[in-house]
Amino acid sequence: MRITVLGKSPAWPDAGGACSGYLIEEDGFGLLLDCGNGVFPKLRRFRDYVDVGAVIVSHVHADHWLDLVPFAYALTYAPRQQPVPVAGCSGIEHPARPALYAPLGAAETFRNVTSNWGSDDLIEHAFHLREYDGTEALEVGPFSVRFCEVPHYVVTYAVELTSKSGAGGRFTYSADCRPNDALVEFARDTDMLLIEATLPRPERTGVRGHLTPCEAGEHGRRAAARRLVVTHISDELDPAWARSEAERSYGGPVELAAEGETYTV
Numbered sequence: 001m002r003i004t005v006l007g008k009s010p011a012w013p014d015a016g017g018a019c020s021g022y023l024i025e026e027d028g029f030g031l032l033l034d035c036g037n038g039v040f041p042k043l044r045r046f047r048d049y050v051d052v053g054a055v056i057v058s059h060v061h062a063d064h065w066l067d068l069v070p071f072a073y074a075l076t077y078a079p080r081q082q083p084v085p086v087a088g089c090s091g092i093e094h095p096a097r098p099a100l101y102a103p104l105g106a107a108e109t110f111r112n113v114t115s116n117w118g119s120d121d122l123i124e125h126a127f128h129l130r131e132y133d134g135t136e137a138l139e140v141g142p143f144s145v146r147f148c149e150v151p152h153y154v155v156t157y158a159v160e161l162t163s164k165s166g167a168g169g170r171f172t173y174s175a176d177c178r179p180n181d182a183l184v185e186f187a188r189d190t191d192m193l194l195i196e197a198t199l200p201r202p203e204r205t206g207v208r209g210h211l212t213p214c215e216a217g218e219h220g221r222r223a224a225a226r227r228l229v230v231t232h233i234s235d236e237l238d239p240a241w242a243r244s245e246a247e248r249s250y251g252g253p254v255e256l257a258a259e260g261e262t263y264t265v
Contacts, residue, residue, distance in 0.1 A: 002024070072127065073122070158173060
């Protein structure tokens with residue numbers, strides 16, 4: 001599988017950047033993992049949005065789903081998505097409507113947000129929405145998908161993708177989380193762990209929701225992850241420092257996610 005970083009910022013985007021979003025491709029199928037602010041225009045650089053087969057949202061914080069709104073508008077109003085000829089497009093009987101997997105309760109959140117300026121069913125109209133509770137594995141295109149709940153401020157799931165064909169390896173995405181054992185066990189011996197490292201130091205309030213680069217590296221070492229890529233990190237955090245902190249606790253080379261970077265697993 002091929003993983004392309006569309007956005008790697010935390011809740012505030014980098015200058016010219018985007019929040020969380022990763023395009024996963026195999027055998028011509030495209031899966032979008034998270035769709036935070038600014039991700040939709042980045043997606044369009046790498047794949048036609050009508051050719052995205054599915055979207056998986058790890059949790060319903062805005063920096064992981066908010067660009068479902070422009071994505072939904074495109075699917076709803078683009079000339080080539082209309083059932084009748086318009087603006088030089090011939091009309092389409094079955095317009096693209098990707099599958100959307102989001103945690104239980106996501107539909108209510110989506111409706112509450114979009115109802116403030118228009119249709120409360122904007123997202124459900126544009127996508128085939130299915131809420132998941134994290135207990136069952138899914139088959140999405142060529143991928144087998146597993147979830148693991150990780151501790152954050154809202155219900156959040158780490159995500160694992162493997163190829164149903166048996167080709168390639170395991171890809172694990174931490175989503176957002178504070179230090180925890182569940183992620184370590186879930187990511188045990190994974191081929192690639194894409195892990196958040198938002199903070200230069202633990203939250204001063206004592207209420208934890210994110211990892212530091214050092215903690216990210218420690219999780220990777222404890223999980224025996226074969227490859228560690230640190231993400232959800234701001235351009236305001238010194239990259240050399242972040243890498244060295246993660247490598248010190250991981251015990252090996254660590255990569256920092258960068259927009260447009262592509263990884264093969």
